[in-house]
Amino acid sequence: MSESANTPTAPHHAPGASVRHTRAKGEPRFPDGPMADPAGSHFERRIRSFQPRRSRVTAGQADALQRLWADRGLDIDGHAVDLPALFGNDRPVVLEIGFGMGEATAQMAAADPGTNILAVDVHTPGQGNLLGLAERGGMTNIRVANGDAIILLREMLAPDSLAGLRVYFPDPWPKKRHHKRRLIQPEFLDLAATRLAPDAIVHCATDWEPYAEQMLEVLEAHPMFVNSRPEGGFAPRPAFRPLTRFEGQGLDKGHVVNDLLFRRVQPDDQP
């Protein structure tokens, strides 16, 4: 089937139907949507925290990507981002890494319009889904970034520019030989600490208990973070964090969910 027969506006497309594309290598999946090869995805030897997935994009998601990417999307191309220009205001910006399909992100944005959410993932259907949810919900405080969060943090975001960081149900990489792919590691925290403003909160949640223990260990050991819970340990799930899709799947399997909330401090600001 030709590309044009599959454009989201093609009249025979039923809502929710998936869209097939035959593309040359490097050609973007959607001409007005996210870049096919965000910076750093192919040109750097580094262990990655995500698995490239070939996933179906529904007609609705494709439509959102095509129409909204220019205004609400950010390609991770290695260029510095001007956050007030990106959002059109200078409200605090929280970075969410790995939003999946974006339902929880959209709910949090709706509940807190005074905070801007920069939501990053490599998952194209989720990017389209979140753009659509934001549009339908009238949320103007969400921007969707396409690519590896490490490049975004390292190359594109200024020091002290983030008011918070959310990492909800990052890929657990349960096999021992894959543990090096887990996102929450000392080196990641070194990088994140430089981009977070003093007093910014890092909020992680996971349903994989060995990963929760690892998160607690590396966050507690890091000189730039202190547990926002005076008694230490895991935090009760805060009411402002909605149930996420991945969390629901974990709970169905009987997994225990742990939240961690740590504050970014100055090195000499330790208790």
Ligand SMILES: C[S@@+](CC[C@H](N)C(=O)[O-])C[C@H]1O[C@@H](n2cnc3c(N)ncnc32)[C@H](O)[C@@H]1O
């Ligand atoms: C297990 S899913 C969880 C999704 C969502 N937070 C939830 O709870 O339903 C983890 C997500 O993180 C994304 N991810 C992992 N590493 C990433 C990275 N370095 N940059 C951007 N996204 C990443 C994956 O593509 C995936 O969508």
